[in-house]
Amino acid sequence: MKDELWGVILVVAIFMGFMMGYSLPPMFEVGMIGAKPDQSIGIKTDVNEDMQQYYKELQED
Amino acid sequence: MDNDLIKKRNWAFGIVAFFGLISIATYTYNEYYIYLSVYLWFGFIYGMCLQYGRFCFSSAFRDLFAVGVPRMAVGVMLATVLFALVSAFVTATGLSTFHAAPTSLHAVVAGFIFGVGMVFAGGCASGSLYKTGEGNGVALLVILSISVTQALFADVAGWTNKLVPQSWHESAVSKGLPPTINAGDGWVDQYLAGYVWDQPVMTYATMMGQTDESITGAFFSNAFLGVIVPAAILLLFVYLIWSRRSFLRKRKKVKENLNFKDDLLGYWTMIVASKRTAIAGLILGIFCGLQMFVTQGLRVKFGIQNAGTLLERMGHDYGISVNGTVFDPGYWYVTTQEAQWVGWVFAKAGADNMDNIYFGLVNGIPNPAINPADWMSLALIGGAAVMALLHNEFKFKKPTLELATWAIIGGALMGIGSRLGLGCNVGAFFVRVAQGDVSGWLFGIGMIAGAYIGVKFFNWWTERQMAKEFEACDI
Numbered sequence: 001m002k003d004e005l006w007g008v009i010l011v012v013a014i015f016m017g018f019m020m021g022y023s024l025p026p027m028f029e030v031g032m033i034g035a036k037p038d039q040s041i042g043i044k045t046d047v048n049e050d051m052q053q054y055y056k057e058l059q060e061d
Numbered sequence: 062m063d064n065d066l067i068k069k070r071n072w073a074f075g076i077v078a079f080f081g082l083i084s085i086a087t088y089t090y091n092e093y094y095i096y097l098s099v100y101l102w103f104g105f106i107y108g109m110c111l112q113y114g115r116f117c118f119s120s121a122f123r124d125l126f127a128v129g130v131p132r133m134a135v136g137v138m139l140a141t142v143l144f145a146l147v148s149a150f151v152t153a154t155g156l157s158t159f160h161a162a163p164t165s166l167h168a169v170v171a172g173f174i175f176g177v178g179m180v181f182a183g184g185c186a187s188g189s190l191y192k193t194g195e196g197n198g199v200a201l202l203v204i205l206s207i208s209v210t211q212a213l214f215a216d217v218a219g220w221t222n223k224l225v226p227q228s229w230h231e232s233a234v235s236k237g238l239p240p241t242i243n244a245g246d247g248w249v250d251q252y253l254a255g256y257v258w259d260q261p262v263m264t265y266a267t268m269m270g271q272t273d274e275s276i277t278g279a280f281f282s283n284a285f286l287g288v289i290v291p292a293a294i295l296l297l298f299v300y301l302i303w304s305r306r307s308f309l310r311k312r313k314k315v316k317e318n319l320n321f322k323d324d325l326l327g328y329w330t331m332i333v334a335s336k337r338t339a340i341a342g343l344i345l346g347i348f349c350g351l352q353m354f355v356t357q358g359l360r361v362k363f364g365i366q367n368a369g370t371l372l373e374r375m376g377h378d379y380g381i382s383v384n385g386t387v388f389d390p391g392y393w394y395v396t397t398q399e400a401q402w403v404g405w406v407f408a409k410a411g412a413d414n415m416d417n418i419y420f421g422l423v424n425g426i427p428n429p430a431i432n433p434a435d436w437m438s439l440a441l442i443g444g445a446a447v448m449a450l451l452h453n454e455f456k457f458k459k460p461t462l463e464l465a466t467w468a469i470i471g472g473a474l475m476g477i478g479s480r481l482g483l484g485c486n487v488g489a490f491f492v493r494v495a496q497g498d499v500s501g502w503l504f505g506i507g508m509i510a511g512a513y514i515g516v517k518f519f520n521w522w523t524e525r526q527m528a529k530e531f532e533a534c535d536i
Binding site: 012022032 | 095
């Protein structure tokens with residue numbers, strides 16, 4: 001039954017590999033994995049400096 | 062290969078193909094289902110590991126206290142240490158999905174009730190799952206009993222409100238929970254909101270003034286001080302009480318003057334004797350950590366914090382809590398999903414059980430067919446069945462009336478213990494201890510004490526029964 005068990009392990013590994021491949025790239029993208037120390041960790045946005053200032057002022061209000 | 066083995070092999074492949082088809086078909090239907098498939102395949106791996114390592118806390122303590130065989134207990138302890146090392150790595154990377162639980166004496170009491178129950182039932186929460194996969198009818202009854210008891214206990218109200226201390230009631234009401242929850246009604250609600258939530262949440266790292274995510278916090282405080290040191294001390298006790306005498310007796314046959322080195326050798330021999338359970342524990346630990354990684358990645362990808370949002374996006378809004386959440390731990394857990402499916406059945410039968418904290422505020426009662434954690438438990442049974450079938454260890458076993466009675470009583474105690482301790486031997490002990498959560502060892506202390514009392518009671522009961530039978534024979 002050893003070969004059969006390896007067959008099952010192979011099937012499980014294929015599904016696991018797919019799921020790993022599916023879930024890891026988003027973490028690289030947002031900097032949760034592999035970000036340099038000087039990089040900010042967070043989801044990339046198109047918010048420019050003016051908008052950031054606007055949001056800051058909004059919070060202060 | 063004889064026909065029986067071929068049949069078993071085909072069944073094993075059939076189960077794997079079934080899960081594979083579910084994953085592919087649901088993913089093709091909607092991408093979000095991959096979130097549920099993650100639970101499914103990790104559950105499948107847990108099932109295979111549990112069956113391979115015979116990973117059962119009940120067997121571990123029963124063997125130790127009843128017949129003095131420490132192998133399984135040592136294996137469980139080693140597995141916890143190995144899982145702690147993996148957990149430390151995951152926590153240090155900042156990707157852990159774990160949340161520590163409130164710490165107080167309630168964990169000891171809960172662990173005690175759970176410990177007595179698991180000895181009565183002949184299997185802990187995780188052990189009963191893998192044994193069900195081996196075709197054991199008693200284990201299936203235990204799961205049913207845990208499930209029903211939890212679903213009933215979480216919603217119990219009426220006369221039990223009179224047992225609630227006034228301070229709990231006042232504290233629960235003052236929490237300002239949504240009006241649909243009615244925190245001032247129901248024993249468990251007032252226990253949770255009025256007492257448990259007021260207790261401190263701490264890990265060994267936070268006690269030392271560090272963060273869990275720091276290297277020293279994760280590896281030194283949580284893993285080394287919180288797990289490795291206490292485990293080594295516990296193993297030393299086990300060696301001194303149950304293993305030392307027999308080892309030294311054997312050793313004396315080959316060496317006349319024994320010294321401290323022989324004791325060290327005996328300690329090491331005891332540890333390596335539990336290889337199978339330890340290997341299972343290591344694999345469990347690695348995959349428990351990996352599940353956190355994968356779940357976190359999918360949460361980022363789909364922009365969610367809880368599977369409840371995904372279910373709503375897919376159009377399944379029935380049974381989602383008032384917070385929009387469902388039970389979605391992101392790691393190995395056993396009992397809550399068991400309570401949920403019975404809760405769902407009760408709700409479908411007309412019960413109003415969404416007015417409590419457990420179901421209504423936190424975990425919800427989604428349809429079991431789309432409940433992520435239920436996918437994990439079902440796949441766990443499937444994984445254990447595949448392993449048992451491939452090793453020719455699968456056999457349907459019908460419960461006798463006596464065993465069924467103990468299974469129901471033991472399962473009920475485990476259900477109550479799980480709700481009081483916010484988890485079972487996996488969620489409240491194995492996972493919490495490994496993550497450096499202080500409440501984990503408190504639950505463990507209670508569980509070991511409960512198992513000891515359970516074994517002593519069982520011995521007394523068996524001897525009494527045997528004496529009665531002998532008396533009957535004499536007549």
